[in-house]
Amino acid sequence: MKLAVMEKQRIPTTVNGKAVVKKQNESSVSRDLGLLVLRLAVGGLLAGHGSQKLFGWFQGPGLKGTAGWLESLGLTPGTPWATAASASEFGGGVLTTLGFLHPLGPLGTMGAMIMATVKAHWGKPIWASKGGAELPVINMATALALTLTGPGRFSLDDRRASKGDRASRSGYWKGLIA
Numbered sequence: 001m002k003l004a005v006m007e008k009q010r011i012p013t014t015v016n017g018k019a020v021v022k023k024q025n026e027s028s029v030s031r032d033l034g035l036l037v038l039r040l041a042v043g044g045l046l047a048g049h050g051s052q053k054l055f056g057w058f059q060g061p062g063l064k065g066t067a068g069w070l071e072s073l074g075l076t077p078g079t080p081w082a083t084a085a086s087a088s089e090f091g092g093g094v095l096t097t098l099g100f101l102h103p104l105g106p107l108g109t110m111g112a113m114i115m116a117t118v119k120a121h122w123g124k125p126i127w128a129s130k131g132g133a134e135l136p137v138i139n140m141a142t143a144l145a146l147t148l149t150g151p152g153r154f155s156l157d158d159r160r161a162s163k164g165d166r167a168s169r170s171g172y173w174k175g176l177i178a
Contacts, residue, residue, distance in 0.1 A: 028153075035152030036099075042142045043096030046109055050090025053082065073119050088112040096146065099155020106143035113140045 052060020061069065066086060067078030075081040092108025095101050113136040121133035128134040151157055 032152035032154050035146070035149060036154040038142065039096050039099055039146065039151060039155070042109075042139065042146075043093045043098075043105065045093070046139065047090055047093025047097060050086050050088070050093055050112075054086035054090050070119075075119065085112055085115060092143075096143070096151075099151030099157050102151045102155070102157050103147045106147040109143040110140050110147075113137075113143070 048058060051057040052062075053066040054063060056062030056065070060066075063079070063082050063086065067082035069078075070081045070085065071078035088108045089112045092105045092112060095105025096109060097105075099105075116136045117133040117140075121131065121136060124130055124132045126132040126134055126137070
């Protein structure tokens, strides 16, 4: 029995380049869809959570109830703290959901979650069922990941950036701040 030995075949560069570009585009679309899902889920839930504290929506305590709770944690006077915490959660959630003014949304989220971890959950076991910081830590990790990756192409920031200047989308805030 004779076995045929296959020679290594060379793919023409024009075909090879098109295959690589197609794979990169598919990968890029998948990445951006993943970022969209992440932003919608985490940003939307955080905006809802902040709206409970800020406006009393979804059976939340409202600003007055949140102020009283924060005073019980030692953050006095409670109203300014409640306003800052609620606005950070609600605003950070809305900006993250929309992918607008990135990275302000995820940064607002991280600030609120750091305070929640330190003031409301510190000293307890990590799990939420025991009053721990499980959820704020997940929110911080998600916000950090979004800060590092950017909001993706399915965002308001991407729509605002010029079509021909893709490089500026990830760094225009850095340029604005500097």
